[in-house]
Amino acid sequence: MMSLRQRKGIKTEDISEDYSAQEENVKLEDKLPSGYTSRRLWKILSFTAGGTIALCIGLLTSVYLATLHENDLWFSNIKEVEREISFRTECGLYYSYYKQMLQAPTLKQGLHGLIYDNKTESMRTINLLERMNIYQEVFLSILYRALPIQKYLEPVYFYIYTLFGLQAIYVTALYITSWLLSGTWLSGLLAAFWYVTNRIDTTRVEFTIPLRENWALPFFAIQIAAITYFLRPNLQPLSERLILLAIFISTFLFSLTWQFNQFMMLMQALVLFILDSLDMLPAVKATWLYNIQITGLLLVCTLQFFNSMILGSLLISFNLSVLIARKLQKNLKTGSFFNRLGKLLLHLFMVLCLTLFLNNIIKKILNLKSDEHIFKFLKAKFGFGATSDSTNQQSMSKMEKCTIELKPETAYNLIHTILFGFLALSTMRMKYLWTSHMCVFASFGLCSPKIWELLLKLVHLYNPKRICIMRYSVPILVLLYLSYKFWPGMMDELSELREFYDPDTVELMNWINTNTPRKAVFAGSMQLLAGVKLCTGRILTNHPHYEDKGLRERTRAVYQIYAKRSPEEVHALLRSFGTDYVILEDSICYERRHHRGCRLRDLLDIANGHTMDGPGENDPDLKPAGHPRFCEEIKRNLAPYVAHFTRVFQNKTFHVYKLSKNK
Numbered sequence: 001m002m003s004l005r006q007r008k009g010i011k012t013e014d015i016s017e018d019y020s021a022q023e024e025n026v027k028l029e030d031k032l033p034s035g036y037t038s039r040r041l042w043k044i045l046s047f048t049a050g051g052t053i054a055l056c057i058g059l060l061t062s063v064y065l066a067t068l069h070e071n072d073l074w075f076s077n078i079k080e081v082e083r084e085i086s087f088r089t090e091c092g093l094y095y096s097y098y099k100q101m102l103q104a105p106t107l108k109q110g111l112h113g114l115i116y117d118n119k120t121e122s123m124r125t126i127n128l129l130e131r132m133n134i135y136q137e138v139f140l141s142i143l144y145r146a147l148p149i150q151k152y153l154e155p156v157y158f159y160i161y162t163l164f165g166l167q168a169i170y171v172t173a174l175y176i177t178s179w180l181l182s183g184t185w186l187s188g189l190l191a192a193f194w195y196v197t198n199r200i201d202t203t204r205v206e207f208t209i210p211l212r213e214n215w216a217l218p219f220f221a222i223q224i225a226a227i228t229y230f231l232r233p234n235l236q237p238l239s240e241r242l243i244l245l246a247i248f249i250s251t252f253l254f255s256l257t258w259q260f261n262q263f264m265m266l267m268q269a270l271v272l273f274i275l276d277s278l279d280m281l282p283a284v285k286a287t288w289l290y291n292i293q294i295t296g297l298l299l300v301c302t303l304q305f306f307n308s309m310i311l312g313s314l315l316i317s318f319n320l321s322v323l324i325a326r327k328l329q330k331n332l333k334t335g336s337f338f339n340r341l342g343k344l345l346l347h348l349f350m351v352l353c354l355t356l357f358l359n360n361i362i363k364k365i366l367n368l369k370s371d372e373h374i375f376k377f378l379k380a381k382f383g384f385g386a387t388s389d390s391t392n393q394q395s396m397s398k399m400e401k402c403t404i405e406l407k408p409e410t411a412y413n414l415i416h417t418i419l420f421g422f423l424a425l426s427t428m429r430m431k432y433l434w435t436s437h438m439c440v441f442a443s444f445g446l447c448s449p450k451i452w453e454l455l456l457k458l459v460h461l462y463n464p465k466r467i468c469i470m471r472y473s474v475p476i477l478v479l480l481y482l483s484y485k486f487w488p489g490m491m492d493e494l495s496e497l498r499e500f501y502d503p504d505t506v507e508l509m510n511w512i513n514t515n516t517p518r519k520a521v522f523a524g525s526m527q528l529l530a531g532v533k534l535c536t537g538r539i540l541t542n543h544p545h546y547e548d549k550g551l552r553e554r555t556r557a558v559y560q561i562y563a564k565r566s567p568e569e570v571h572a573l574l575r576s577f578g579t580d581y582v583i584l585e586d587s588i589c590y591e592r593r594h595h596r597g598c599r600l601r602d603l604l605d606i607a608n609g610h611t612m613d614g615p616g617e618n619d620p621d622l623k624p625a626g627h628p629r630f631c632e633e634i635k636r637n638l639a640p641y642v643a644h645f646t647r648v649f650q651n652k653t654f655h656v657y658k659l660s661k662n663k
Contacts, residue, residue, distance in 0.1 A: 046185070049185070050179060050185025050188065051185075053185060053188075053189060054172050054175045054176060054179075054185070054188060054192075055172060057171060057172070057175060057189065057192045058167075058168035058169065058170075058171045058172035058175070058192075059168050061167060061168060061171045061192065061195070061196055062164045062165060062167045062168035062171075063164075064196065064490070064494070065164055065167055065199075065203070065205055065206045066160070066161070066164040066206075067494055068206045068493060068494070069160070069164075069206040069207070069209070071493075071494065071496060071497050071498065072206070072207065072498050073086055073498070073499070073500040074497065074498065074499040074500060075160075075500070077499075078499070078500045079506075080156075081506055081509055081510065081535055082500050082502070082506060083156055083500075084099075084531070084534050084535050085500075085502055085505050085506065085509065085531055085535065086500055087209065087210055087531075087534065088208075088527065088530075088531065089526070089527040089530055089544050090210075090211070090527075090530055090543075090544040090545065091208055091209065091210040091211055091530075092210075092530040092531045092533065092534040092535075093120075093530040093533060093534070093543055093544060093545065094132075094134060094137060094210040094211075094212070095137070095159065095210045095534055096530070096533045096534035096537075097114060097128065097132075097134045097137045097138075098137035098140060098141050098155070098159055099155070099534065100113060100114070100537075101114070101137065101138060101141035101142075102141050102144065102145065102155050107142060107145070110141070111138070114127075114128045114129055114134070114138070115127050115128070115129060118539075119533070119537070119538075119539045119540070120533065120539075120540055120543060121540065121541070121542070121543070121551065121554075122521045122539050122540065122541050122577050122578040122579070123577060123578045127305055129303070129304060129305060130304050130305040130306075130307050131307075131545070131547070131548065132259075132545055133212055133256065133257055133258055133259050133304075135256050135257070135303065136215050136256075136257050140158070140159060140162060144158050159209075159210075160209050163205060163209050163210070163214055163215070164205070166214070166215065166218040167203065167205055167214075167218070169218045169221075169222065170203075170217060170218035170221050170436075171192050171195055171196075173218065173221035173222045173224070173225045174188075174191050174192065174195060174221055174225075174436060174437075174439065174440050175188035175189065175191055175192050176188060176225045177191075177221070177224055177225040177228050177413070177440050178190070178191040178439075178440045178441075178443045178444050178447075180225065180228045180229055180232075180409065181228065181409065181410060181413060181440070181441075181444040181448070182443070182444045182447035182448050182471075183447075183449070184447050184471070184472070186447055186472060186475050186476070187443045187444055187446070187447035187448075187475065188443070189475075189479065190443035190446065190447070190475050190478060190479060191439045191440045191442075191443035191444075192439075193479060193482050193483075194439035194442065194443060194482070195436060195439045196486075196490075197482055197485075197486045198435060198439065201431060201432070201435040202432055202435045202436045202439065203432055203436075204432065212257060212258040212259060212260075213258055213260075213429070213432065213433070215257040215258065216253075216254050216257040216258035216261065217432070217433060217436070219250045219251075219253040219254040219257065220250070220254045220264065220433075221436070222246070222250040223247055223250035223251050223254060224413070224416070224437070226243050226246040226247045226250060227247060227268075227289065227409075227412065228409045228412065228413060229243055229409070230243045230244065230247060230285065230289075231281065231285065231407075231408040231409040231412055232407075232408075232409055233408075244288060244292070247289070247292055248292050248295070248296060251265070251292055251293060251296040252296040252299055252300065255296050255297055255300045256300050256303065259309075259547055261297075261300075262297065262310065262313040262314070262315045262316075263315075263423075264433070265293050265297075265315050266313075266314055266315045266318060267416070267419045267420060267423065268289075268293070268416065269290065269293060269315060269318055269319055269322075270318075270419060271412055271415045271416050271419060272286050272289055272290065272412075273286075273318075273322055273351070274415055275408060275411055275412060275415070277344055277348070279390075280406065280408055280411050281408050281411075281412075282408075283326070285408075287323065287326075290319045290322060290323060291319075291323075293315065293319055294316055294319050294320070297310055297313065297315065297316060298310075298316075309547060314355070317354075317355045317356075318351070318355045320354075321350075321351045321352075321354035321355040322351055324354055325350045325351045325354060328350070410444075413437070413440070413441060413444075414441065416437065417434070417437050417438060417440075417441050420433055420434040420437060421434050421438075443475070446471075446474055446475050446478065447471050447472075447475050448471065449467050449468075449471055452466075452467045452470045452471050453467055456470070504651050504652055504653035504654060505531065505653070505654075507651055508583070508649070508651070508653075508654050508656070509531070509532070509535040509536060511649050511656075512532065512535075512536045512538060513535070513536050515648070515649075516536075516538065516580075516581065517580075518537065518538070519538075519539060520538050520539065520580045520581060521538070521539045521540070521541060521577070521578045521579050521580045521581070522538050522539070522540060522541065522579070522580070522581050522582070522583060523540075523541040523542070523558050523561070523574050523577065523579040523581070523582045523583070524541075524558075524561075524582060524583035524584070524585070525559075525583075525585060525588060526542055526543055526544040526555060527544055528583060528585065529541070529542060529543055529544075529583075530543055530544050532583075539578075541554065541558050541574070541577045541578075541579055542554050542555040542558050554577065556607070557573045557576075557577075558573070558574065558577070559600065559604060560573055560604070560630070561574075561582060561584060561630055561631055562584075562588055562589055562600055562601050562604055562629070562630070562631050563601065563604040563605065563608055563610070563629070563630060564605065564608070564610050564625035564626075564627050564628060564629050564630070565608075565627055565630050566626075566627045566630075566640070567630065567633075567634070567640045567641045567643070567644050567645065568640070568644070570630050570644075571644040571645070571659060571660075574659060575659060579659055580658065580659060581648070581656055581657065581658055581659070582645070582656070582657050582659065583654055583655070583656050584631050584634070584654070584655045584656075584657070585653065585654060586652075586653055586654075586655075587653065588600055588601070588631075589601070589629070589631035589632060590632075596612060596614055596616050597612065597616075601613070601629065605622070605625070606619075606622065608625070609621070609622060609623060610622060610623065610624070610625040611623065611624050611625070613629075634655075634657065635655065643660070644659065644660050645657040645658070645659060645660070646658045646660070
């Protein structure tokens, strides 16, 4: 007689399998911690809150800086010529190419004008896309022409809002880096607060908007955040591929937008080399990053029409040398301590020799001298404390009470910050880069459980609960203190209203536009001529872009207008560059802001072998000049000067002279 189960078509094996599956699920649920679901929900909420705060703090920083810019200049109410004059020195030069692209009848003609430019340097046709990092201006002008915003937004606002928008990305990237290092978004919030409260030392975007670093540093911050994540162990293959893509894109954009990119990335390459040599970083990841740097630079080199300065960069030579040395010297991280130390020293020597050899060969082949002035200040000095051998577990267990383990991403950011600190000491411009990342690392230190564990162990107060209390309570107290101390000052800044006022420069630009031919060639200081290019479109003899040896020599020749030279000599020099008008500035001719020996006229006297003006000692090899200072003597209207120069414009600041034609 068939059983009830058999009559219903249910097999005994099926019931057994279902029961076994239910039993396995029950066991799996038993294995999970009781608070697993709640902890997972808390992580999701924390991630959402942290991400939202990151975006909000970035946007608020952007609005804050934009408001300061508006309040300082009353930018929305001043004339167009005043807005353009506010982009001083090289800022005006870069913005002029954005304006030039917008004024071109077509994009094709605009690009042709940049590739075959004969207005930036008189008697020369240069490729601006090769010489300068202005692809951002090209892209922005194309975007402005393509988007239906011309009726609602003036070109200058589209430009400056883009830069202030990048500041939002910059602060958000710093926030994320600090969050990744510490494990809590509270650290990112503290880093952002420090960035804003130390604004004078972290950014100057509100008064130097078009500077190249204001374009580049946000992408550099994204790259560092991406590298910090990439250096984490046990990444999923998809996550690793996506983060490598992010590193490549940010590296490329950073390299494309700033001419000093190679020196920043050389510091990065040195950090990677140190970590790789000390076995703190997987060789595969280091190789990926070396190759990304090389590929990004070569792609930029291609877009800049094979710019020789990039091909001859020390970064490419160094990265190639590291990769070659690794192929030649295998098993670098095996053997006893002294064996490994010997291999490491040999590896360092091999990389150094190969770097110098490759760099010199490349420069000789390319006859590259344009970047020699930059390498004078770049003398990289770096070091790292000794680390214990992982082969000695007993020593590790004895020392772990007094040390903290440096993860690859932490070690990378630590050495990165130290090296950029040395660079900031040598170059004022690099201070803004270093201070920003100091904000990141300092906030990480206050929120790091490892650091608090070390400190509590040193004072014999170690307790897991105390670590949690300290890493959250101390940053919150610091945030409250920063808010209390700096909030009133920030409100005062936002309420302080000023207005742009430079009537002498405005009068000069208006006079040039009205009274000189469109093809007139102007000589003067680099800073002023950048404004002349932007406001009037006239042809320049020189300009504030220093990455060309020929231009530096031309600038030195033009600056003889402030030296002790005869009118015949000055006239011959200026006419050799096709000059029609020369602008003299009283602020340079009679400069008193700097100490004797640091003023432009003093530097020119020393270079010419002439004694300097005023009381004080002179070097014994300096001799009295045979002629008075040109910029002073020309104002006396003496016959030798009048024969070559005719004054055509004058106000309290500027004197413009028209040159007579060669006889």
